[in-house]
Amino acid sequence: MRFEEWDPIYREILEEFGFSRDEDEAAALLLKGLLSGRGGDLSLEDLDSMIRGRRVLVCGNGPGLALELGAILEEGPMARPGASRDEGLVVIAADGATTPLLAAGVVPDVIVTDLDGLLPDIVAASERGSAVVVHAHGDNVAALLEYVPRLRKVLATTQAAPLEGVYNFGGFTDGDRAVFLARHFGAEEIRLIGFDYDDPAVTPKKKKKLAWARRLVAMALEDQPSPPTSVR
Template sequence: MEFENWEPIYQDILKDMGFSREEDEHAASILSRMLDMARTSDVLVLEKLIAGKSVFVCGNAPGLGAGIDRTDTTGHVLIAADGATSSLIERHIVPDIIVTDLDGDMEKEILANRQGAVMVVHAHGDNIDKLEEYVSQLDNIVGSTQSVPLKNVYNFGGFSDGDRCVFLAKEFGASDITLLGFDLNDKNVTPVKKKKLMWAKKLIGDIL
């Protein structure tokens, strides 16, 4: 997605959520510098994995495990939203791509990364401490941001981990996208999470 198309949506999200663009951009600049020294992965790797393929996007709703258990994932590209990685690894399934802001079970995400998962690591104003802790432990990293793209840090669109997965699949030409482990109408969540789910529902609905 071109940033000029995403920026008005981003500004609406910032206003609604009360987040700081300056802090997001500060975090992105830190990640950009880190990725100069880390083992990064070219975005062409993402295109090669996704283009023309059938993609399962795995969210972290409670139904993910049951959804995976009754689904044949053979021949499909698996993109995991952060915490969804745990359910996959527990079933001895390594996702092809993990989209993460590093607040999931990082032990399992690091394990998946070492087994070949490409990490799309997202920088925002609230996770600088996690960037500093975990980026050096990861390989095959593509950086992402909600704001202006920088060197090694891209903006594919999307706000939370789940909808960023969908935007990523769309950006790189997936033939079809199936959601597993998504409950965008979950009412048993905090007010902040409820707003995030509302945005995810809107954003995913706009592109699928």
């Protein structure tokens, strides 16, 4: 998604949640600085080679994730970091989904995170080879400062205007940003598990975020030739 298309949606989000564009932009600048001059981080080419033409499994952290994941594991192999192109699904974890994936013995290929999941597990997955797409916004500056230096193979994203080395592929929550990421990099098929937009055990603010996730996932997938096989 081009930023010109995203910006009107972003303005709606800013207004509904009372977020500050200035603070989002400052966080993006901070993240850019934290990654400046580092070696071994993730490039656009790296992500393209991992995702383009592949079948992708995007994992949300809804309450049904473990059950759905068990069914997927029975179907066949999943890709692992560094796997060849014919070794099953590429697994993208939306932030907190990293924890149940690791518990099931699955190391995500990519983690899309604004660093509010169980961070020791995200660090552990990074050390085991997961690429980490770290999202900067006005509310996670402290987490950026503490955890980005501990992560390997990082790519930076923002929900504000992109900067050199800080990208905006579209999306708001970790889950829908993961779907936009898979679409941007040319996934052949995107399958969703662990997406529960109607989870009753969430705060009112989280409920609004889930409503946005539902809307944005539908937008990201609206012209996908092969519909996802498991979306809730």
